[in-house]
Amino acid sequence: MxxxxxxxxxxxxxxxxxxxxxxxxxxxxxxxxxxxxxxxxxxxxxxxxxxxxxxxxxxxxxxxxxxxxxxxxxxxxxxxxxxxxxxxxxRPESSQLTVSVTPTFASKWLIPRLGDFAQSSPQIDLRLLATERISHFQTDGVDIAVRYGQPPFAAGLNAELLMEQHIVAVASPRLLKDKGHPNSFEALQGFVALHDAHNFWPEFTAMVFHDHPLPSARNLHFNQTSLAIEAAIGGQGITLATYAFVKDDIAAGRLVQVFAQRLCLDKAFYLVWPRKASQAAHLGVVKEWLKRQAINSKSTG
Missing domain, CATH: 1.10.10.10 (Winged helix-like DNA-binding domain superfamily/Winged helix DNA-binding domain)
Structure with a gap:
C-alpha cells in the first residue's frame, strides 16, 4: 500500500x-x-x-x-x-537572540550597555555578532541588525531609525595641551588627521574652515573607526567619529571635542529585521531596549 x-x-x-x-x-x-x-x-x-x-x-x-x-x-x-x-x-520559543552590528558599534556603544540588558531581561540569551560585512538573516542566524545607511534596505526587511549620525572631531586633551588648539586652518596642519574607512575629513574641514577641504598634510588611515578613536586617545592625532561613539570617552576625560561644530549626515543607524521574524516577543524586547538606550544616549549628549 x-x-x-x-x-x-x-x-x-x-x-x-x-x-x-x-x-x-x-x-x-x-x-x-x-x-x-x-x-x-x-x-x-x-x-x-x-x-x-x-x-x-x-x-x-x-x-x-x-x-x-x-x-x-x-x-x-x-x-x-x-x-x-x-x-x-x-516548538517553544528559543531564549537566544542574535544581534548583528559593526565592531565599532559593538565596542564603543553596545557592549558598555549590555549589563543593563542582562539585568532587565535575564530571560533572553543575547548573542552579539560583530562584523564589517552585511549579515544575512537566515544563513547567519541573525534576528536583528544595526545597519548604517538609508532605507529602503533589502526587500522583506523592516527598518526603523535608531540613531542619527552626528560627526565630531576629537583628540586627547594632552595632545591639545602640548600643541595648542587648532583655531585656524593653518594651525590644524600641525596635527595628524586620523582617518577611518568613511573619510569624513574633507566635508568636515570645509564646514569648519570654509574653502579648505583638505584636513592636513599628515594623515594616518585605519579600516575601523574604533581603531582611529583609540589612536586619538593615545595622542596620535585628531579623528572624526560619531558623537555617540566618543561621548563616554569625552565624559571620562580621555578625549575632548576639538571644534564646536558637528557634521550632520543623511545616513544614520537603523534597526533592521525580517518582516517574517521568528521570536517575535523576544525581538520586541530587544528592539525597545535598543531604542530606549539610543534615546538616553541622545538626551545626555
Whole structure:
C-alpha cells in the first residue's frame, strides 16, 4: 500500500517559489532568502520541470505569473502559512537572540550597555555578532541588525531609525595641551588627521574652515573607526567619529571635542529585521531596549 505524498515537490523549492511569486524578481528573492540569484533560478527551473508546467513568464523587464502559477502560488502560500504556524505552536520559543552590528558599534556603544540588558531581561540569551560585512538573516542566524545607511534596505526587511549620525572631531586633551588648539586652518596642519574607512575629513574641514577641504598634510588611515578613536586617545592625532561613539570617552576625560561644530549626515543607524521574524516577543524586547538606550544616549549628549 502506497503512503506519503509521492508527487509533492521539495519544501525548499516551494518556499523559493513562494518568495519569487511574491516579488516577481529573482534578485530580490535571493536577497530575502540569503542565497545567490543563480540558486533561486535553478530551484524554479527544477520545480517547473518536476510539475511539467510553466509557472512564470519571462518578460523583458522581469517576471510574470502564468494563470497556473498564480493559482498555485496562492495555494502554496496558504499551505506554508499553516506549516509555519503549526511549527511555532509545537516548538517553544528559543531564549537566544542574535544581534548583528559593526565592531565599532559593538565596542564603543553596545557592549558598555549590555549589563543593563542582562539585568532587565535575564530571560533572553543575547548573542552579539560583530562584523564589517552585511549579515544575512537566515544563513547567519541573525534576528536583528544595526545597519548604517538609508532605507529602503533589502526587500522583506523592516527598518526603523535608531540613531542619527552626528560627526565630531576629537583628540586627547594632552595632545591639545602640548600643541595648542587648532583655531585656524593653518594651525590644524600641525596635527595628524586620523582617518577611518568613511573619510569624513574633507566635508568636515570645509564646514569648519570654509574653502579648505583638505584636513592636513599628515594623515594616518585605519579600516575601523574604533581603531582611529583609540589612536586619538593615545595622542596620535585628531579623528572624526560619531558623537555617540566618543561621548563616554569625552565624559571620562580621555578625549575632548576639538571644534564646536558637528557634521550632520543623511545616513544614520537603523534597526533592521525580517518582516517574517521568528521570536517575535523576544525581538520586541530587544528592539525597545535598543531604542530606549539610543534615546538616553541622545538626551545626555
Amino acid at each position: 502506497q503512503t506519503g505524498f509521492p508527487g509533492l515537490p521539495s519544501l525548499n523549492a516551494l518556499r523559493v517559489f513562494e518568495v519569487v511569486a511574491r516579488h516577481l524578481n529573482f534578485r530580490i528573492a535571493a536577497e530575502e532568502l540569503g542565497v545567490t540569484q543563480a540558486a533561486v533560478a535553478q530551484q524554479i527551473r527544477g520545480l517547473e520541470a518536476s510539475l511539467e508546467i510553466r509557472l512564470f513568464e519571462r518578460l523583458p523587464r522581469g517576471l510574470g505569473l502564468t494563470d497556473a502559477g498564480r493559482s498555485y502560488s496562492e495555494s502554496v502560500r496558504r499551505a506554508l502559512t499553516i506549516i509555519d504556524e503549526a511549527t511555532r505552536r509545537l
